[in-house]
Amino acid sequence: MSRLKDLQKNLFGGTTSNARQFGMIFTLVAIIVLFQILTDGLTLRSDNLIALFNQNSYILILAIGMLMVIVAGHIDLSVGSIAAFTGILVAKSMAEWSLPWPVAILFGLAIGAIIGAWQGFWVAYIGVPAFIVTLAGMLLFRGGNQFIGNANTIPVPEGFRVIGSGFLPEAGPDTGYNNLTLLLGLAACVAVVWREFQARKTRREMDADPAPMWVSVLRMAVMVGAIVFASLRFASGRVGTSFPVSGIILVALILIYSFYTRNTAGGRHIYAVGGNSRAAELSGVKLKRVNFFVMMNMAVLAALAGMIFVARSAASGPQDGNGWELDAIAAVFIGGAAVAGGIGTISGSIVGGLVMAVLNNGLQLLGVGTDRVQIIKGLVLLLAVAIDVYNKSQGRFSVIGSITRSFRRDTPTPPTSSSDAEREPARTAVSG
Amino acid sequence: MRNLIGKSVAIGAIAALALTATACGSGRDGDSGGSKGDTKGFAADSLIGVALPSKTSENWVLAGDLFTNGLKEAGFKSDVQYAGASTTVADQQAQITAMVTKGAKVIVIGATDAAQLSTQVAAAHAAGAKVIAYDRLITNTPDLDYYVAFDNFKVGQLQGQALLDGMKAKKPNGPYNIELFSGSPDDNNAGVFFNGAMSVLKPEIDKGNVVVASKQTDVKQTAIQGWKAEGAQARMDQLLTSTYGNKELDGVLSPNDTLARAIITSIKGAGKPVPVVSGQDSEVESVKSIMAGEQYMTINKDTRNLVKQTIAMVKALQAGNTPEVNDTKSYNNGSKVVDTYLLPPVAVTKANAAEAYANDPKLAPLTK
Numbered sequence: 001m002s003r004l005k006d007l008q009k010n011l012f013g014g015t016t017s018n019a020r021q022f023g024m025i026f027t028l029v030a031i032i033v034l035f036q037i038l039t040d041g042l043t044l045r046s047d048n049l050i051a052l053f054n055q056n057s058y059i060l061i062l063a064i065g066m067l068m069v070i071v072a073g074h075i076d077l078s079v080g081s082i083a084a085f086t087g088i089l090v091a092k093s094m095a096e097w098s099l100p101w102p103v104a105i106l107f108g109l110a111i112g113a114i115i116g117a118w119q120g121f122w123v124a125y126i127g128v129p130a131f132i133v134t135l136a137g138m139l140l141f142r143g144g145n146q147f148i149g150n151a152n153t154i155p156v157p158e159g160f161r162v163i164g165s166g167f168l169p170e171a172g173p174d175t176g177y178n179n180l181t182l183l184l185g186l187a188a189c190v191a192v193v194w195r196e197f198q199a200r201k202t203r204r205e206m207d208a209d210p211a212p213m214w215v216s217v218l219r220m221a222v223m224v225g226a227i228v229f230a231s232l233r234f235a236s237g238r239v240g241t242s243f244p245v246s247g248i249i250l251v252a253l254i255l256i257y258s259f260y261t262r263n264t265a266g267g268r269h270i271y272a273v274g275g276n277s278r279a280a281e282l283s284g285v286k287l288k289r290v291n292f293f294v295m296m297n298m299a300v301l302a303a304l305a306g307m308i309f310v311a312r313s314a315a316s317g318p319q320d321g322n323g324w325e326l327d328a329i330a331a332v333f334i335g336g337a338a339v340a341g342g343i344g345t346i347s348g349s350i351v352g353g354l355v356m357a358v359l360n361n362g363l364q365l366l367g368v369g370t371d372r373v374q375i376i377k378g379l380v381l382l383l384a385v386a387i388d389v390y391n392k393s394q395g396r397f398s399v400i401g402s403i404t405r406s407f408r409r410d411t412p413t414p415p416t417s418s419s420d421a422e423r424e425p426a427r428t429a430v431s432g
Numbered sequence: 433m434r435n436l437i438g439k440s441v442a443i444g445a446i447a448a449l450a451l452t453a454t455a456c457g458s459g460r461d462g463d464s465g466g467s468k469g470d471t472k473g474f475a476a477d478s479l480i481g482v483a484l485p486s487k488t489s490e491n492w493v494l495a496g497d498l499f500t501n502g503l504k505e506a507g508f509k510s511d512v513q514y515a516g517a518s519t520t521v522a523d524q525q526a527q528i529t530a531m532v533t534k535g536a537k538v539i540v541i542g543a544t545d546a547a548q549l550s551t552q553v554a555a556a557h558a559a560g561a562k563v564i565a566y567d568r569l570i571t572n573t574p575d576l577d578y579y580v581a582f583d584n585f586k587v588g589q590l591q592g593q594a595l596l597d598g599m600k601a602k603k604p605n606g607p608y609n610i611e612l613f614s615g616s617p618d619d620n621n622a623g624v625f626f627n628g629a630m631s632v633l634k635p636e637i638d639k640g641n642v643v644v645a646s647k648q649t650d651v652k653q654t655a656i657q658g659w660k661a662e663g664a665q666a667r668m669d670q671l672l673t674s675t676y677g678n679k680e681l682d683g684v685l686s687p688n689d690t691l692a693r694a695i696i697t698s699i700k701g702a703g704k705p706v707p708v709v710s711g712q713d714s715e716v717e718s719v720k721s722i723m724a725g726e727q728y729m730t731i732n733k734d735t736r737n738l739v740k741q742t743i744a745m746v747k748a749l750q751a752g753n754t755p756e757v758n759d760t761k762s763y764n765n766g767s768k769v770v771d772t773y774l775l776p777p778v779a780v781t782k783a784n785a786a787e788a789y790a791n792d793p794k795l796a797p798l799t800k
Contacts, residue, residue: 042533051529150652153547153618155572165551238558313548314572318618318657323518364530370516370523
């Protein structure tokens with residue numbers, strides 16, 4: 001009994017929104033296991049896992065930016081077009097001005113920043129709804145792509161392709177695995193363990209009640225186990241393959257943006273604006289600057305996603321970016337963001353995106369046609385959000401919450417853990 | 433004490449990672465280096481992957497059905513996939529990757545965008561699968577093995593010639609006003625059709641016998657993105673408004689049937705007489721239209737023959753033989769000259785429709 005309470009309080013952070021996040025992760029694991037059985041073990045084979053990341057990293061990168069846009073209470077429909085526009089410009093810059101590819105990547109990011117500043121200006125300083133600004137942007141930059149590219153497909157040089165389809169080099173002794181991938185896995189394990197101890201130390205210093213040791217150990221064991229499993233999988237693909245470069249870019253972005261949205265004043269301001277923009281403004285949040293930032297940030301990430309796709313496809317084509325905005329938005333909402341803004345996490349969106357990705361991949365491995373795949377994905381999106389909305393309207397926040405409610409004492413658990421405050425954005429007080 | 437437990441777990445996990453990494457040295461599951469130079473064929477019941485573009489024309493749907501049945505008859509396992517309607521390129525990339533994962537021995541690809549598949553074709557090659565480009569040549573990859581298609585330059589020539597013949601039959605003397613349409617610029621074939629047609633039309637245009645009244649002769653002006661019918665209809669609407677207020681339109685070069693019907697719809701909508709319009713693919717609606725005297729011609733590229741030829745190539749590969757090809761010079765995809773088997777197309781007008789479609793169960797009844 002008390003163990004259950006401990007587990008709930010500490011593993012899920014004790015709050016219902018974390019329980020929901022746990023629910024999403026559970027769904028993801030369930031889908032993976034289901035397809036692993038249905039496809040006779042193809043789903044978790046290393047080449048398929050590598051392909052999964054290669055195929056979806058650009059969508060997940062978009063989801064990171066989209067989460068921040070949606071949390072701030074906006075939407076961005078232009079990301080696919082911005083990606084295509086940047087893609088064609090970067091491809092042309094390398095083909096016609098023979099720009100070296102690292103410079104071309106910087107050039108692409110700069111284009112993203114300029115486009116973002118343009119859209120951010122209209123949203124933040126003129127006050128045109130983001131829906132309209134980005135709808136215009138969708139047309140504008142799609143047209144720009146066709147205008148510049150003459151609807152042609154333009155190939156990109158070998159070096160540039162690394163960011164979309166490249167792998168870590170083989171280094172060190174022949175262990176039968178990709179050594180650098182193993183090292184990455186090791187670093188991740190160390191980081192997980194270090195972070196756990198760091199968190200415990202902080203809480204002890206703050207005289208807070210640290211989670212029972214066994215919970216910490218369990219949590220670490222699960223995460224380290226997952227990381228060990230994943231890194232062995234990724235490291236054991238065909239010679240010359242490893243954890244993909246696009247996946248590394250994605251993971252780096254997830255870490256940076258998770259930290260930013262959870263642990264910095266700037267990140268918390270986005271939640272404050274989305275939760276109640278008027279209140280946020282009165283508390284001293286620079287509303288315009290926040291809105292400008294999220295729109296601009298989205299465009300830069302869209303530019304990066306566009307370049308990764310072009311690199312993976314080895315060419316920039318006129319169909320690039322079609323429908324990407326919808327994939328990114330779907331990932332964010334499946335991952336538990338609120339349509340009205342103010343609620344949602346980066347990790348949730350990534351899990352949401354992965355649910356869609358694994359679903360897509362598994363159905364393709366089973367040979368299900370795209371027509372039926374689309375039907376299934378549509379239903380999953382609807383159901384995921386519907387369950388959330390229904391549960392909220394019933395006054396309970398999640399299925400898991402409602403199952404375990406009878407076990408709970410009536411005494412409200414004070415939000416002791418620091419992660420409580422981080423993950424309950426709407427209630428967070430805003431600092432300067 | 434507590435710390436000790438945690439630390440020992442962490443150390444244990446890291447040790448486990450290191451151990452498993454070194455202990456089972458045969459971690460890599462792919463056969464390293466692929467099966468290069470392996471010409472001994474493969475099992476007769478192997479998986480054959482077929483990746484086709486989205487279902488925008490009847491032809492692809494028919495091809496998919498023929499592949500499913502034909503491969504089954506030949507004893508293979510098949511996986512026939514179409515790209516989705518909106519995210520076509522990404523879908524096809526993912527589908528091809530999935531086929532490689534499933535261990536397909538041959539992957540037949542009707543590309544949505546001919547230049548954006550090199551990563552996937554390379555992955556297939558590395559896994560030891562043969563790649564056959566079906567109908568559309570995949571460019572910028574040294575890993576493509578074969579190309580099978582109808583002779584598309586010939587298709588263009590037949591379209592151009594039929595256009596001239598048809599206009600002459602209606603009106604013995606020129607000059608004739610015509611308009612030009614071409615296919616999607618991301619489809620490698622679109623340019624080949626257009627060049628084939630222009631090889632016939634250009635001499636007549638230079639002589640002044642044939643006039644492109646709108647002066648839009650550049651392939652960038654004539655192209656219809658994505659082979660979309662509404663694109664062709666919109667462009668024809670605009671041409672009629674801008675150029676044919678008081679001029680007579682005698683002929684339209686259309687690269688395929690879907691666009692031809694859209695062009696005819698536009699012309700009829702404007703209340704003008706239907707000119708001579710070319711086409712291609714022998715779609716049901718267009719054959720009906722030809723028999724009704726509206727569309728002038730189409731090209732019969734019997735999908736049955738193309739699929740039959742492709743499956744013959746797959747069988748040859750299975751037996752460890754080199755598939756038959758009849759062109760080893762003309763099709764350079766930017767990285768290499770691809771061994772190609774070309775099938776001859778046939779021009780069909782109302783006059784020879786019954787004969788041309790005699791063996792086609794779906795089209796034959798329409799020509800009676």
